[in-house]
Amino acid sequence: MRLLILGGTEFAGRAVTEAALARGWDVTVFHRGRHPAPKGAAVLLGDRLGDLDALADGEWDAVVDTWSGAPSAVRRTARLLAGRVRRYVYISSCSVYVWPQPAGYDETAPLVDSSPDAVDVPYAEAKRGGELAVLDAFGDERSLLVRSGLILGPWENIGRLPWWLGRIARGGDVLAPGPRENPLQYIDVRDLAEWTLDAVAAERSGPYNLVSEPGHTTMGELLDACVTVTGSTARLRWTDAETILAAGVEPWTDLPVWIPPAQEAYGALHGVDVGRATATGLRCRPVADTVRDTWAWLTSLGGTAPHRPDRPRVGLAPEVEQRLLAG
Structure with a gap:
């Protein structure tokens, strides 16, 4: 598998990068260069809020994006990569649901309002806007929305x-x-990484709540x-x-x-409720x-x-x- 990770040097992005490298996947990380990339990953330097020139060429089986800032940045990269990447994986959050929610809520719960063009919005709206940006560029069938809980x-x-x-x-x-x-x-970041990579390999799509039972x-x-x-x-x-x-x-x-x-x-x-994720192999x-x-x-x-x-x-x-x- 050829995997592009936007970020890839800290926390969730790093865990996904190291797990993919351990599987023998061909991993490229795109980041600003402020932290060293895991050994074995190819590196592209740039800035989500500015210079995307390093992403102008190349093809990948999937991209994993952990961005939690302005949704407009997700929109730029998603549109840029739409014709050269088969699947877009966005590490989102259960914060995208309208709060408070009762116990047992699942992926069908009401979502906060947001926009893929938003620039300066709170965390929940930023994550939902990022989801909308991915869906707009890749459609339902080529988008995987990983709604993580506490990591x-x-x-x-x-x-x-x-x-x-x-x-x-x-x-x-x-x-x-x-x-x-x-x-x-909660979910251990390494369990999040392994489930995400399994889902990429299985070409899963749609939203999944990802946290322990x-x-x-x-x-x-x-x-x-x-x-x-x-x-x-x-x-x-x-x-x-x-x-x-x-x-x-x-x-x-x-x-x-x-x-x-x-x-x-x-x-x-x-x-x-994480029944959808556990049914597809989530183990914590x-x-x-x-x-x-x-x-x-x-x-x-x-x-x-x-x-x-x-x-x-x-x-x-x-x-x-x-x-x-x-x-």
Whole structure:
């Protein structure tokens, strides 16, 4: 397979690149050159918002695009490649659905309004606009829309799991947002990559929610795994959601990954129906493996994870944590 990856040097794009190379595929990455491409990939340099000259020639079986900025950039590349690429894979997001959604929502749920020509729009509209740009250029039969949920794993440049690992590694009493049995739904970035490549090879099309099955793990299992892999003496102090919310702590951002139960504003963030993906071979590794490998990657970098400049920092301020622990 001849695969073109737009990006390919960070997080999801890198995972897809490395998985494709491991399969012996012919992989080309198009990026700005700010980060080294995985060894074995051919490199084309350019800018999604400017110079696309390097994409003027060449033919590929598929293109994988992880772009989350202006939909107009997806439209430019999709139109440019439409006659020379068989299938366009767009790594989208479950954020494209109108929120909040009830538990069990699937690919038929209502979608946010957007435009493929949009330039400066919020994340949800950006991803939906990107989908529309792909559909406009490639049509339904040649477009694969991978609507990912929460993505964790090595190379994470958002900071969610790295924050928890770093905090627990420091030890002491750690505010653990309850309840312990609160179910989590996420996908390891490497499982996303493998399913995506399988779908490319099978010439699948249409939208797929891509995340683990509901209840794949729990908040307790995730944080226990963090304690285990770091070898920390940290003590998890489980605190009820009502106490945490009353202190003004923001779920998902101040306490990454965590969504309190029965919070209508967040909808079923950990309750997505993924029956369509599991029926086509989606398999998700245990949470212990994701945590262990993320910690190994993080320590290889000296403990400091890269961070996307277009995303806010996550994590609870130490003084807020101490106030809650003392309360």
